[in-house]
Structure formats: structure tokens, C-alpha cells
Amino acid sequence: MTADAELPRAFAAIVDDFQALTEPDRLQLLLEFAEGLPELPASYADHPDLLEPVPECQSPVFLAVQVGVPDGAASVGLDAPVSxxxxxxxxxPTTRGFAGILAEGLAxxxxxxxxAVPDDVPHRLGLDRAVSPLRLRGMAGMLGRIKRQVREKTQAT
Incomplete structure (x- = not known):
């Protein structure tokens, strides 16, 4: 069993990609994820008040989570899709790269x-020596806020 066995398939593939590279190449891959971060849909770009700030990040990062379909039932279950x-x-670019990894890994x-995504995903990427601990905490902060929003919207405990 590999260290990333409990990761969803997309996240496991991302971790495997990072682990297969040398440290400088991992930074390059992180920059590629930064470039691949999708733009916000108009519903959020036009209403930034709907986004939650992530103060754990050194740069201004904002996020929103939808569970189920927009305008769906007020209460959704754990089997509902997350956006x-x-x-x-x-x-x-480092912060944006981490956001890109989360966007792709959670899609x-x-x-x-x-x-169920393990909280230690940022450390599994093998970037501990290449980026500051503060930046890794920023990615962990993003993941933690995403999970909190999912819990709130599914009323999960």
C-alpha cells in the first residue's frame, strides 16, 4: 500500500507526479498548476462578497464551495457533488499553484x-524544502476551509 492510497484518484495522481520529479522540477510543476487554475465563474467574479477569504495564505486567496446543484435542495447529503x-x-504563483492543485484534485x-481527503496532502507533494512552511500552511488552510464549508452545507458532523 502506497502512502497516498487513501487519496482520491486525481489527488493520488497529482502526488505521484510530484514525487516522481526532482525538487526543481516539482517547483516547475507547481507553476504549471498555477497557470491551470480556472477563472471564477461570473456568479462569483461579479459577487466577491460570496467568497470566503483564506487568511492563512500570504497572498489574497478567496474560495467558495457549492454542494449539490445550484438552487438545489436546502439540505444535501454526503453523496452530493462538490464544486x-x-x-x-x-x-x-506558489499560492496560485496550490489553489490549482486543490481545484484539480477535488474536481x-x-x-x-x-x-475524507487527508489534511497532510500539502506535505505529500514533496515541496517541504522548496517552499516555506508558511506557504504549506496556506494550502492546508484552503483545504480546511473547503472541508468546513462542505460540512456546513451537508450538515455533516
């Missing part, structure tokens, strides 16, 4: 699967 929307400035997961 995560993240905003990070282009001038902060298509259910609420239950998102809640």
Missing part, C-alpha cells in the same frame, strides 16, 4: 470524498 472555486493572484468528488 470548489478558488481565486488567487497571478503575482503569487468531481462527492462531499464524503472531499471530507
Amino acid at each position: 470548489v472555486f478558488l481565486s488567487a493572484p497571478r503575482e503569487a 468531481g468528488l462527492t462531499a464524503e470524498q472531499v471530507l
